Amino acid sequence: MAKSAVAIQNYIHLNDDDCESRIAEAKRVLGSELVILGHHYQREEVFRFADYSGDSLKLSRQAAASKAKYIVFCGVHFMAEVADILSRPEQMAILPDLAAGCSMADMADLVKVERAWRELGEILDMEQVTPVTYINSAANLKAFCGRHGGIVCTSSNAQAVLKWAFARREKVLFFPDQHLGRNTAYGMGIPLEEMVVWNFNRPNGGLMPDQIRSARIILWQGHCSVHQMFQPEHIDRFLERYPDARIISHPENSFEVCQKSHYVGSTEYIIKTIQESASNTRWLVGTELNLVNRLHERFKGEGKSIHFMSPMVCMCSTMFRTDPQHLAWVLENLVSGQIVNQIKVPEKEVELARLALDRMLEVSI
Ligand code: SF4
The missing domain is CATH 3.40.50 (Rossmann fold)
Structure with a gap:
């Protein structure tokens, strides 16, 4: 009799440490058949297992160019769809938690x-x-x-x-x-x-x-809904306290926030700009909290001071849904030959969506 997939209910009560060792073991067994993609906004407990990290398009292109058969996307639904659209026929995209969507x-x-x-x-x-x-x-x-x-x-x-x-x-x-x-x-x-x-x-x-x-x-x-939490007053108050600080924001922020920012750009641009800045600079960053925390950890050794723009916790709640329990669940099912949570875009949409994506890739080369 064919083996059936193990249900998520068997994983939700596992603690993070148990999941960590089980994820590592499943990764070892699956080897080059598997690639795990981690978007910048993922929580640390999941992000650390990513083979590639970055924004959604870069990750999907890296996965399509890899030898992997299974593309596990730690991100949100539209990202796994893009991975599926750009993938080769023998590859499949998997989203650990199907409820991880994007409210925008x-x-x-x-x-x-x-x-x-x-x-x-x-x-x-x-x-x-x-x-x-x-x-x-x-x-x-x-x-x-x-x-x-x-x-x-x-x-x-x-x-x-x-x-x-x-x-x-x-x-x-x-x-x-x-x-x-x-x-x-x-x-x-x-x-x-x-x-x-x-x-x-x-x-x-x-x-x-x-x-x-x-x-x-x-x-x-x-x-x-995450970026709309940042307000121009947050920038004003910060600059009153630290007049030499640099302000950097994602363009999903409001017009007023972007107008008050010294730099505006994508997550990749934010990372690069802070990375290339002089040591001892101070930054106020208007984007998702997990990324800002990671930047703080990464650059504190260089004397760069990195602050989050809002006094509130602005975390992407849907990105946060991908937890070690769901990651362990999809990986251990793959080890036993079961595919759970595959994201498959209908063929008739793939062709046209690919056309619109290809136009973009030509423009941005
Ligand atoms: S931060 Fe979350 S809600 Fe906002 S655009 Fe990104 S995935 Fe969507």
Whole structure:
């Protein structure tokens, strides 16, 4: 009789130390068949087992280039989808906890985006609108962009992607993160008056036809609940205390926070900028807590002082769901030949989503 998968209930009461040794042993047994990817925002107890760490796109590309058959993505759902889309046919992507989603990605779904596209089509010539989706979105939205001549972007290449889009068509529909869209477009010289926010819960996005006609970029009203916790007052108070401090923020932060920051960029950019800074510099960092704590540990020996921007704990609760218990569970099932929590994007979406991702990769090379 075929062996069945062991249930997660057998793992949830294990303590972290037990999980640690079981994960290490499963990794040893699986060897080069396995690659574990750890996003920057993962908790330390999981992050330490990552073969590769970084942002979601970089990790998926590294996994696809590896010999591994099993890609275990310690991240959130859309990341495992991207890993599956970019993987070779013999590889499979696995997400340790299926409840690890992204609240920002969930703010745009295909039904709402298609409705917006239809409603905009009653006012605009849609041959002149490029849909641009942040990589933090479902695979079917990436496929939507592939189908409509659109493209994917990351926080590292958003500006290059928007330049590409505006070189081809007059307007952009940008989803799901309004802040990344606004901060990037403003940095390219597009004034705020040429941007409108599409409220996806209201007919015509809550906008008048003239507002839509005169906008260059239509921003979906989505946001990251972690980054919206950072406020400009946090920066003001810190600079009163430490006038020489440097402020660095992720572009998912509000416009006001980004305007008050000395540096704005992706997680990879934040890491690189702090790494290359002089010793004894002091930094206030506006991004997720696990990454900031890791930077603090990594650079304290160089005399760099790294502070978290908010007095509140701003941790990504969905990233936090991936715990050592779930990691041990998926790995030990793999050892016994059972696949649990595979993420498989439907074939018809893979092709179109890949098209939108390939356009982005060409732009950002
Ligand atoms: S930090 Fe924000 S954007 Fe990133 S996964 Fe969490 S909710 Fe999504």
